[in-house]
Amino acid sequence: MRRIALPLLLVLEVAVLAPLSGVRSTHFLSTFGAYANDLSIQAAPILLLAFGMTIVLISGGIDLSVASMTALVACVLSKFEPGPQFWVTAIPLGLVLGAGLGLANGLLVAACDVPPIIATLGTLFLYRGLCEAVLKGAKYNPFFDVPGYSRLGELPGALILVGVVLIVGGAWFRGSRWRREILMIGGNRVAARYAAIPVGRRLVEVYTLSGVLAFLAAVCFTAHDGSASQASYMGLELQVIVAVVLGGTAVTGGRGTIIGSVLGVLLVAVLVEGLQAGGSSFWIQDRLPFKFGNLRFVLLGALLVFGVWLNTRRSGERPV
Amino acid sequence: MGMITALDPTDSVPSSHKLKHPPAYAGGSPALLSALALVLIVLAGCSQDSVGTASNKAGAGKPRDQIVIAMLPKLTNIAYFRACQEGAKKAAAELGVRLIYDGPTDPSASDQNKFIETWIRQGVDAICIAPNEPKAIKRLVQQAQERGIKVLTWDSDAPDSGRDLMVNQVDDKRLGEALMDEIARQMHEEGEWAVVIASLNADNLNTWRKYAEARATEKYPKLVKVDTVVTEEDVDKSRKLVETLLNVHPNLKGMIAFDSNSVPGAAEALKRTGKAGKVALCGNSTPAPNKDYLKEGVLESFFLWDPRQLGDLTVRLAVAAVEGKSPKAGESINGSPPLTLSPRDPTTVIMSPEPLKFTKTNIDRYDWGF
Numbered sequence: 001m002r003r004i005a006l007p008l009l010l011v012l013e014v015a016v017l018a019p020l021s022g023v024r025s026t027h028f029l030s031t032f033g034a035y036a037n038d039l040s041i042q043a044a045p046i047l048l049l050a051f052g053m054t055i056v057l058i059s060g061g062i063d064l065s066v067a068s069m070t071a072l073v074a075c076v077l078s079k080f081e082p083g084p085q086f087w088v089t090a091i092p093l094g095l096v097l098g099a100g101l102g103l104a105n106g107l108l109v110a111a112c113d114v115p116p117i118i119a120t121l122g123t124l125f126l127y128r129g130l131c132e133a134v135l136k137g138a139k140y141n142p143f144f145d146v147p148g149y150s151r152l153g154e155l156p157g158a159l160i161l162v163g164v165v166l167i168v169g170g171a172w173f174r175g176s177r178w179r180r181e182i183l184m185i186g187g188n189r190v191a192a193r194y195a196a197i198p199v200g201r202r203l204v205e206v207y208t209l210s211g212v213l214a215f216l217a218a219v220c221f222t223a224h225d226g227s228a229s230q231a232s233y234m235g236l237e238l239q240v241i242v243a244v245v246l247g248g249t250a251v252t253g254g255r256g257t258i259i260g261s262v263l264g265v266l267l268v269a270v271l272v273e274g275l276q277a278g279g280s281s282f283w284i285q286d287r288l289p290f291k292f293g294n295l296r297f298v299l300l301g302a303l304l305v306f307g308v309w310l311n312t313r314r315s316g317e318r319p320v
Numbered sequence: 321m322g323m324i325t326a327l328d329p330t331d332s333v334p335s336s337h338k339l340k341h342p343p344a345y346a347g348g349s350p351a352l353l354s355a356l357a358l359v360l361i362v363l364a365g366c367s368q369d370s371v372g373t374a375s376n377k378a379g380a381g382k383p384r385d386q387i388v389i390a391m392l393p394k395l396t397n398i399a400y401f402r403a404c405q406e407g408a409k410k411a412a413a414e415l416g417v418r419l420i421y422d423g424p425t426d427p428s429a430s431d432q433n434k435f436i437e438t439w440i441r442q443g444v445d446a447i448c449i450a451p452n453e454p455k456a457i458k459r460l461v462q463q464a465q466e467r468g469i470k471v472l473t474w475d476s477d478a479p480d481s482g483r484d485l486m487v488n489q490v491d492d493k494r495l496g497e498a499l500m501d502e503i504a505r506q507m508h509e510e511g512e513w514a515v516v517i518a519s520l521n522a523d524n525l526n527t528w529r530k531y532a533e534a535r536a537t538e539k540y541p542k543l544v545k546v547d548t549v550v551t552e553e554d555v556d557k558s559r560k561l562v563e564t565l566l567n568v569h570p571n572l573k574g575m576i577a578f579d580s581n582s583v584p585g586a587a588e589a590l591k592r593t594g595k596a597g598k599v600a601l602c603g604n605s606t607p608a609p610n611k612d613y614l615k616e617g618v619l620e621s622f623f624l625w626d627p628r629q630l631g632d633l634t635v636r637l638a639v640a641a642v643e644g645k646s647p648k649a650g651e652s653i654n655g656s657p658p659l660t661l662s663p664r665d666p667t668t669v670i671m672s673p674e675p676l677k678f679t680k681t682n683i684d685r686y687d688w689g690f
Contacts, residue, residue: 022441031441038437141521144455154459225430226456227521230552232430277438280390280420 005310006247006263013267017274020281037155041224043269044158045070045217048165049240050247050261052210055173057244059206060186060253061109061116067236068127069101069214074221074228075131082145090142094215101127102211106204124237131230143226153224165216170258182206186253235297242300243268246307268303272296382642384416388444389638391631392435394452394476394522396423398553399606399690400580400627401450404475407631415639415654420444427519427553429453436460439469446470446638448487454478454523470641474634476524477668484641486668487634489625492524493664495675496531498623499602500540502677503574506600506620510542511573514565516586516603518553518579525578528604532576546572551582555609558585559592566593577603580624584609587618607678607686614680623675626688632656633671 021038023031049066056063073094080090101123108119144150151157173179184192185199193199222228247264249256275296391408393401405421412419420439424431429452439447440463447464451457451473458481461471465482474487503513513536517525536543549565551558558581566572566589577583583605590596596618604623613619636654637647647653647669649661662668678686 020442021438022443034441038441042434141453141455144458150459221430225433227429227453229426229428231426231428273438276434277442280422280435280438280442282418282420 006260006267010263010267010270013270013274017270017277020274020277022277039266039269039273040155041153041158042273043265044162045220046236046240046243046265046269047162047262048213048217048220049210049236050244050265051166051169051258052213053240053244054247054249054256054258054261055182055206056116056210057241057249057251058186058253058256059182059203060189061203061206062120062241062251063105063207063210064117064120064237064241065101065105065123065127066210066214066217066240067233068124068131069098069211070218070221070236071228071230071232072101072127072131072134073098073215073218074232075134075230077218077222078141078143078228079134080142082142084147086142086146086149091219094218095212098211098213098215098218099208100211101214102208103204105211106207109207110200110203128230131232135230141227143222150223150226152219153222153226158220158224161216161220165213166258166262173258178202178205183254186255188254238297238300238304239268239272240265242304242307245304245311248311250311251308264307268300271299271303275299382445384639385418387417387446387639387642388420389417389446389448389635389642390420390422390435390439390444391448391474391634391638392432392450393421393423394432394450395425395427395553397425398581399608403606403627403688403690404631404634407626407628407633408635409631410628411632411635411655415636417635417639419635427452427522429456429521433457433460436464440464440467443467444469445642446472448472448474448634448638449478449483450475451478451523452476452519453521454481457481470638472634472638472641475630476522477527478523479665484667485637485647486665487630487637487671488524488662488668489627489630489671490675491662491670491673492527493531494673495604495623496528496533497535498675498677499528499576499578499604500532500535502621502623503576503600503602504536504540504543506602507543507574509540512544512546512569512571513574513576514547514549514569514572515545516549516551516558516562516565516575516577516582518551518582520548520550528578529576543574551579551585553579553581555581555585555588558582559589562586562589563593566590566595566599572599574600574602577601577605579603580605580609583619583622584613587613590618591616604675606690607683607688608690610678611683614678614683617680621677621679623677625672625676627690628688630671633669637669 018035021035023035053063053066076097077090077094080086105120105123108114109116152161181197181202184195184197185202189199221233243264244261245251246267247260249261389412393404395401408419408421422435432452433456436447436449436457437460447469449457454477457478461481461483464471471483472485472487473483475489477486507513515529517529520526533545546569547565549561551561562585575586577586583603586601587610590599590601601619602622606624610619610622633656636656640647640653645653647659650658652658660670660673662670
């Protein structure tokens, strides 16, 4: 029963919300195909971020700055000149930048002993503020003028990117010793230290990975939207955390799977898309006194609490 | 007890240490199956890319109360676009069509795209966009048109996107020139001037800016542009940035502020730094926030048009597009006043060929409430 709970919930969600987004029984295949298309493109960057967030949560930490890192990388990318040289100038720099931002988080947590929630809360604001500085005197966004780049924002390009990261990365992750060390760090850090696991180094690696994935997510976003601004992707970290927690990763650390996070991302993506569509539905608007789309944060918050509760119950453990 | 959990059942951990209730996703088959199902669905979606839904192609014969017009402003919560919404609602009520007027709360192109994608899927009849970034909507315009949805731009254009029609509130060249002529007159045709603008991407603002700059090069060679300030549709930001601008350029003699929030912000900055009357200011903005500045002499004049009329005209033209009627110069359509087409682009309708000029003497006549 527990194993099918989440997939079942996803099917239910889609069944209820898809009609709001235009899926009809008359042209079912084409309307559902369009729905799945758009949903996959929207979910792609979130899947990337969720991969990193899962590992961060498993390690017993949290990364609140993912949305800000993504925005900052996107803003920096938008300052480059358009053209094929974008691939060799901007992309490597973006990768290094993402890794650097993540590294900064990791160093704060590991070397300076700042609790992850505080460290990443601080960088959430710091990186977001840097976006504004970076964008000063910005010229035109280059993204649509770079050959081949917007393929990464559509299917199948985006899915291939995400698929490679998740499948190759996920497969490596599952079989690796690294994963077990992270699990142990999240489960009992003192014991991990006694087990000769290089805790500090692992933590730095985990947060740096989160930064690299933020860079990849920024690529997905900018390839699709063609622009980046200081206010881009606000509130995205909430979506990612809700998704990962819903998927079975414990916020206390020591537990979590990538596949669970994928399911969680889909659950949240369907919900967010359904809320967006519901806001334009006359049937709903005529019956509710407030703007339907504003329910988004309320529901995401409720989902987060529900997800944590569900996971505590499902594990069968009683917290000590 | 520690929470070391064995997610991999093949780990060599003594059974007494294993938890009695392992968590649900040890890569279990239901999870894998659903992932597989999703991949298949998405692949199905890929191949169905350009199938239009039949309902939209029958636009010409549809009864009015089933026609849905979706209208997307640059952002929803500034006075200018709220005024447009008023006009749009009125026209929709008069014509008997259904109107969705919605948009992001920040001038963000990526947020705008989310609305457009949803409306395409929902199969609305027409989408009217005021794009924050003209290049960002091209792909969506094509997608919408493939499904039989009419696409209009209003307030700001996306010239290369293939949109069916543009509803422009003014003749761009006339407005740019009017702004420059006004500021040049106030500056006695010489001195340093600066541009205050919401964004360097929005097509409408930058087209006016380019015409103004071209006018300066052509007629006022003694005017020198020294700086450009980007305010992102925010009054406070405009004020702070202009205060800095005035400090950096002590010899500045004039500014043109190209959008409704930049003008009052710049005016306030002039007031606070005591430079009102010494630095000329002109631009286009709504009456209410600038009325006091006009009366106090911080501002001599500014331009606009009636945004309610813009919203109104956009809806009428959208309905006409859905019903297969094309706009003709000098004729009215769906109850609009007689139309003017742009001399430079036959797919652009111009609402007011001459912009409306507000001064101390006539401002009281325009108590529009915004």
